Amino acid sequence: MRRTLLLGTAAAALIALGSYGAGATRNHGGVMRELGLGHLTFGHGRALFDIALTGGIILLIAAWVVLGRELTHGRAHMGVVRRAVLAWSAPLVFCAPILSRDVYSYLMQGAMLRDGFDPYTEGAAVNPGPLLLEVSHDWRNTTTPYGPLHLGIGTLITTVVGDNVSAGLVAYKLVSVAGFALIAYSVPRIASRIGGNPALAVWLGVANPLMLLHMLGGMHNEAVMVGLVCLGLSLCLGARYFTPGIALIALAVSLKATAAIALPFVVWMMYHRYRKPDHGSWAKMGIFVAVGAWSVVLSGFVVNLVTVLTGASWGWLAEISGNSKVVNPLAGPTLVADLVTPFLRLFDDNIAYNTVLAHTRSVATVLMLIGLVATWVVFRPRGAGTNRRAIMGTTAAYAVAFVTNSVTLPWYYASVLATAGTCHPPVVVKKVLVAGSVFVGLAFTGDGNHRLYEAWFLLLAAVASWLAAEWIYPARRGGVRRPSPGPGESPRGPRARGERQSGGPEVTRPR
DSSP states (O other): OHHHHHHHHHHHHHHHHHHHHHSSOOSSOOHHHHTTOGGGGSHHHHHHHHHHHHHHHHHHHHHHHHHHHHHHBTSOOHHHHHHHHHHHHHHHTTOOOOSOOHHHHHHHHHHHHHTTOOTTTSOGGGSOSTTGGGSOGGGTTOOOOOOHHHHHHHHHHHHHHTTOHHHHHHHHHHHHHHHHHHHHHHHHHHHHHTTOOHHHHHHHHTSSHHHIIIIIISOOTHHHHHHHHHHHHHHHHHSSOSHHHHHHHHHHHTTOGGGGGGHHHHHHHHHHHHOOTTOOHHHHHHHHHHHHHHHHHHHHHHHHHHHHHHTOOGGGGGGTTOOSOOOOTTSHHHHHHHHHHHHHTTTOTTOOHHHHHHHHHHHHHHHHHHHHHHHHHHTOOOGGGHHHHHHHHHHHHHHHHHHHSSSOOGGGGHHHHHHHTTTOOOHHHHHHHHHHHHHHHHHBOTTSOBOTTOHHHHHHHHHHHHHHHHHHSOEETTEEOOOBSOTTOBTTBTTOOSOOOTTOOOOOOOO
16 A cells, blocks of 8 residues: 555645646746746646646546555555545645636635725726736636635735735635645544445545545635535534534535535434424424524524625625536536537527527526425435435535536535545445546646547546446446445454454444
8 A cells, every 4th residue: 555655645746746837827927937947837848847747647546546446445444545645635735726727816806805896796807916917817807606705715815915926825725725624524524423434435535636636736715615514514413512513514605605505404414303203293393493494594694794704795695606608518508518509400500509508507407406405305314314314415415516507617526525425325326436536537637728528538538437436346246346344344344353444434323
């Protein structure tokens, strides 16, 4: 396992090195220019940085796949996975922004609120300065869909560092590290409290290249949102009272509205804990209404408090739908439009792609609402496994939301990955998650562009994804091999004597 850990660490170091020449680099200034090496960010120099960055990503994914194989076959344990997270994330703390330029928009939006502008009604172009020069041209006239906590963080940072872009990036890196640390802390605890396998949960939801690359490398605000949601869920599962956990999830909602998807499943947990077998129908209904009302009131109070403290407004509610400029097949409506439009043009050459896309997005929005409600109903309380079902439902609901959303980007799936492994999902689900992680991990370039419409990439990435999933979870005669260790088993399987998996799952009885 030492070689696997070293491979992943070397890969992360290559990514960090390549980020300064082939990542989402500055348009003006930056480390390389300050060192007098700005010429290396163009031409052949940039090509070498790109090789380092791309090669690092491939090697990091390879190390993660090898670790998954070792874990699944009982040759690795929680301690190894934990060391992998530490070793692989450390170099990424020092890398420049990669795979997206969003962090520059985060800084700009904070500066707008600082300077008296409203990011919910005005685009970044109203506030010229050094920060605006780094914002992607696509977003300079676009409002923000993020909540008041997001603006509050950006305002605090830009108030302290001013318009110093480099200092702002360092500050946001610290914010993303804090969010990632919350994820790493909470995920194994969620798994333990619902009878899952913490080692599997951390491998799939923390050591995952998508998490490392986009939460730490890309510095997306999802790191904080997912971290707060995971910590909130962990507290709801293990604490005596639900209020602290709900408050943390509500705090996450004040950063990004999608965090609210977890709250209805917390209501199921509360309802299950407080109802008694001898309660009548009216008593149970009263408990359900009471816990639901409390979660709504508390969440509203927290979001309103954050709004007041940050000096923001409620304008973000009108912007929740986000921007429809982004078109990639990670979003279900876009994928359907990509497949359907060529067929329709066999009958009418005048059919416009954007027209088809508008219709698929409208249909998908309806399907999202239906799917979220259906998921909440399907994963309602059922006996002793209610808490596990609630986490499964949260994961499934996030998946439904992102598959049917009009715009979906790789880091959105952090909410799915963080909790997917905590409840020890079926092998077929783990195969899908592994294949999807490999595929999407390879899809984006250092500067944020993607290869999802390039035939050569689709073929090679599809093959690599399938091979990775089959290699980790190989099929055998008579069915699919059961992964080891399972819940409560040692790293060498159920027959091992005198051993217990370090940090292994602790099966607890739901309250």
